[in-house]
Amino acid sequence: MMKMKSVQDKVFDIFNIIFMLLVLVVMLYPLWFTIIVSFSDPLAVGGGKVWILPVDPTLEAYQNVFKSDMIWIGYRNTIFYTVLGTAFNIFLTIPAAYVLSKKTLVGRNALSWIFLFTMYFGGGLVPTYLLFKNLSLVNTPWVLIISGGLSVYNMIVTRIFFQTSIPEEIYESARIDGASNFRMFFQIALPLSKSIIAVMTLFYAVSRWNSYFSALVYTTKEELAPLQLVLRRILILNEDMIKEITSGSISGDQMMDALRKAQMAETMKYSLIFIASAPLLVAYPFVQKYFVKGVMIGSLKG
Amino acid sequence: MAKKLLALLMALVMMLGIMAGCASDEKAEDPDSSATSSSASTEKKEETKKEETKKEETKKEEPKKEETKTEEKKEEVKEESPYPGINLDSMWPVVEEGRNVEIDVGTRYSKAYEDWWTYKHFEEMSGIKINLNPIHQDAISEQKNLMLASGDLPDLMHYFGFSNADVVNYGDIQGMLLDMTPYINETLMPNFMAACKERPDVLVAMTTPSGTIYTLPRISSAANPAYMSMSYWNYEALAKMGLEVPKTIDEAIAALYQFQADDPYGVGAANMPIGGSAKHWGGITERFLLNAYGFVAGNKGLDLLDGEVVYSAAEENYAAYLEMMNQFYTDGILHPDYYTLDSAALKPLVEGGETSLLVGAPPYVLMQQGWDKFEAITPLTSAQNKTQQYGVGFTTMLGNWVVNAETEYAAEIMRLSDYTFTYEFAAYVTYGPKESDDATYGMFEKGWVMDDNYQLHYGDLDGKVAWNEAYPNMTTSLGANPSVGIEGNYRVAEGYTTFAICWYLQTGEWVKVPYDLTNGDDHYRYTSIKNVGKYATPSLPTGAFYFDEETSVRISDISALIGTYTATEEAKFITGTRPLSEIPTFQQELEDLGVEELVGYYAEAYENYTETYEEYLKNMGMG
Structure with a gap:
């Protein structure tokens, strides 16, 4: 039997709905703004005339974006780095977390401390750069x-999952049946860890997709640039065009071209933001349940 | 017990880690270097560099033996030629036939190229193999710092943007940069020496306090208003209102208020007498107005006032400027969004040239229609300043052609550098080669030709006047960074436009190509020379000042703090958020923040620069 709501409940519901709608608008409007600006005329955007709907709709920004080879090279590189990089991350993280979850591991505490130490202290950018340079990895995709x-x-989140979600008794019974450590890992732990693997894949993939600083530092070749770096270069293009214009020592035609580029860069950057974010926006609804589960997956329970 | 020992060991390791990570402060005078310098000390860099040097020395043992033999041979040959193996009889080739000279060049770029015409030209003509490592401009700061920290520098660093402080630090102190002084002579670099004779200020600017030179310059025209940012009066509106061009600040104020009242174009609410904003070209209209009060360059920071180095915002004359601007804001002479409008937002507001009396930036850049109504300002006088003067900036670019101290081919690189100080380079780096030179290297069809009307045409543009993004013959598309050598406008001060160099290359004669006043670019440059030329006054040449590392850091700290504070407080005074009665308090706050110390550093540097320059002129017989 449905419970009858009191007047107070109804008032609360109304205010709740209004409040959540406001929160929704605040959160969705920047995304909507990005989309409508990317389809609007650059002059209208510069004049601040774009608010709810596109003004003087045009596909010029997208045409300019897709005309550039660098966008496609950036997409290719980002997909390559994300797929391979995430696979490498999972290859390192899952086994490391598994072995550290075993209380019988010799030197477990020391190893855990060493891992923890690296969370707070590092060699810095210059020594890291020197390391990669000495390994001949600089200016290669492998870096x-x-x-x-x-x-x-x-790794710690994954370790806690292994400790809390898979009962030790399963391993004991497997050991009794003669299973080796490798067999227990591949045939017991991994199949039961699909959720954590999915979560970690998602975390690493998002991180890899959005990263640009490593590429900025360790590579100079244009053909190795990931999409975010290409996006960054176009985002700052506007400032550079203005600097060229203000130098006062370029010809008139160069100045006009720089100004056109500066204006177009305004709308192009919004189209680029949308293009760069689109794959993740599309993928997120499908992996959302894993993400929600993943937020709590590494927590201690009971 | 074991646990205690382990805990003690971990604590010790952590402490060592802290000590390693928290060594001496990194000299972060360049904000862009903060990401890379946050955890590395100067001492560590030197140690790393020494380790790297040792490793390189070990690797180079065998080649060194060959070098020793080569050096012995070179010594024998030396008596015959000061630079054996280098062609001194003509510009090209640089190296004598049979020599294999290969150099690594790092350069900055903003757009990717499949081919770089300028470096190809260098390679083909000089006989030097160039291994080019292009670095995108958004990574140049990080890459430069990493290269310097690791000691892994290319032979030539082109357009890396070494500041004067970098030059002193990495040149004088760390010895990583080549001292070019022994190579700058008539034998090896005749073109550069000729340029220095015409522009002695350049040589003074290049020389560090220790008397060494680590960078070659880019020499623009002697200070000339044709290539400066300034403000422009709407001459048509002045005529409509029956006003003469303002020559004093009072006349300017009256004209602006009359424009607001009369609304000569009938634009109504769109009327904005000052068509500018604080964000547009760095507040160029503000500089014009501040100049009226005696500040040569119209800077709110360091400037010259009555021949003395001052910090403008700390001076009494600045208060008069603030009061005027506050009145402008209150009465609507300034747009209400003056502090938030950027150039893109400003453009639609001034389009047509009917909404404003005074604009900043070349008018044709700001508006597609109506730019021809505007002409360059004439400097103003005021009760505080009776001299019409307009500051022209330091026009020499330094720090973009730097050589690795450990390069094997110093003389070859310096000889190649000399080419950049020819008129040919000045034209080619911007426009590409002339057709008759046949130096396209397969990258495009034909070079340029000038017609009798002094217009450039390119062979594969069906005779159309050039400049097209799709065509590789423009500065950045040529893959050239015109940050060294003679700039195209080198002789503008003498009345020769940039295209005059092309005509000279084509015909051998110098012609003062007339400005085409139907062209927006020519129009504004012509009016700038006409109206401002005779008032051009050298402003504070901060680009020629050198400070030691410690002073650089101190200057950087004070400047950043005071600069930001001045900008924000000025906005408050002008918009009325802070009462004008607090201006003396604000100026006292600036003193407390160290403005006198900052001015002291620059005053000393300016005095040294002036003395050195006068002494140099005397030595050259030009004083």
Whole structure:
């Protein structure tokens, strides 16, 4: 039998709905703004005339974006780094977390402390750069896959999952039946860890997709640039065009071209933001349940 | 017990880690270097560099033996030529036939190229193999710092943006940069020496306090208003209102208020007498107005006032400027969004040239229609300043052509550098080669030709006047960074436009190409020379000042703090958020923040610069 709501409940519901709608608008409007600006005329955008709907709709920004080879190279590189990099991350994280979850591991505490130490202290950018340079990895795609191979935070979350979600008794019975450690890992632990693997894959993939700083530092070749770096370069293009214009020592035609580029860069950056975010926006609803589960997956229970 | 020992060991390791991570402060005078310098000390860099040097020395043992033999041979040859193996009889080739000279060049770029015409030209003509490592401009700061920290520098660093402080630090102190002084002579670099004779200020600016030179310059025209940012009066509106061009600040104020009252174009609410904003070209209209009060360059920071170095915002004259601007804001002479409008937002507000009396930036850049109504301002006088003067900036770019101290081919690189100080380079780096030179290297069809009307045409544009993004013949598309050598406008001060260099290359004669006043670009440059030329006054040449590392850091700290504070407080005074009665308090606050110390550093540097320059002129017989 449905419970009858009191007047107070109804008033609360109304205010609740209004409040949540406001929160929804606040959160969705920036995304909507990005979309409508990317389809609007640059002059209208510069004049602040775009608010709810596109003004003087045009596909010029997207045409300019897709005309550039660098966008496609950036997409290719980002997909490559994300797929391989995430696979490398999972390859390191899951086994490390599994073995550290075993209380019988010799030197377990020391190993855990060493991992933890790296969360707070590091050699710095210059020594890291020198390391990669001495390994002949600088200006190769492998530096962007190998660097950041293991996130200790993610490893700790995974370790807690292994400790709390898979009963020790399963391993004991497997051991009694003659299973080796490798067999227990591959045939017991891994099949039962699909959720944590999915969560960690998602975490690493999002991180890899959005990263640009490693590429900025360790590579100079244009053909190795990931999408976020290409996006960043176009985002700051506007400032550079203004600097060229203000130098006062370029010809008139160069100045006009720089100004056109500066105006177009305004709308192009919004189209780029949308293009760069689109794959993740599309993928998120499908992996949302894992993400929600993953937020709590590494927590201690009971 | 074991646990205690383990805990003690971990604590010790952590402490060592802290000590390693928290060594001496990194000299972060360049804000862009903060990401890379946050955890590395100067001492550590030197140690790393020494380790790297040792490793390199070990690796180079065998080649060194060959070098020793080569050096012995070179010594024998030396008596015959000061630079053996280098062609001194003509510009090209640089190296004598049969020599294999290969150099690594790092350069900054903003757009990716499949081919770089300028470096190809260098390679083909000089006989030097160039291994180019292009670095995108958004990564240049990080890459430069990493290269310097690791000691892994290319032979030539082009357009890396070494500041004067970098030059002193990495040149004088750490010895990583080549001292070019022994190579700058008539034998090896005749073109550069000729340029220095015409522009002695350049040589003074290049020389560090220790008397060494680590960078070659880019020499623009002697200070000339044709290439400066300034403000422009709407001459048509002045005529409509029956006003002469303002020559004093009072006349300017009266004209602006009359424009607001009369609304000569009938635009109504769109009327905004000052068509500018604080964000537009760095508040160029503000500089014009501040200049009226005696500040040569119209800077709110360091400037010259009555020949003395001052911090403008700390001076009494600045208060008069603030009061005027506050009145402008209150009465609507300034747009209500003056502090938030950027150039893109400003453009639609001034389009047509009928909404404003005074604008900043070349008018044709700001508006597609109506730019021809505007002409460059004439400097104003005021009760505080009776001299019409307009500051022209330091026009020499330094720090973009730097050589690795450990390069094997110093003389070859310096000889190649000399080419950048020819008129040919000045034209080619911007427009590409002339057709008759046949130096396209397969990258495009034909070079340029100038017609009798002094217009450039390119062979594969069906005779159309050039400049097209799709065509590789423009500065950045050529893959060239025109940050060294003679700039195209080198002789503008003498009345020769940039295209005059092309005509000279084509015909051998110098012609003062007339400005085409139907062209927006020519129009504004012509009016700038006409109206401001005779008032051009050298402003504070901060680009020629050198400070030691400690002073650089101190200057950087004070400047950042005071600069930001001045900008924000000025906005408050002008918009009325802070009462004008507190201006003396604000100026006292600036003193407390160290403005006198800052001015002291620059005053000393300016005095040294002036003395050095006068002494140099005397030595050259030009004083």
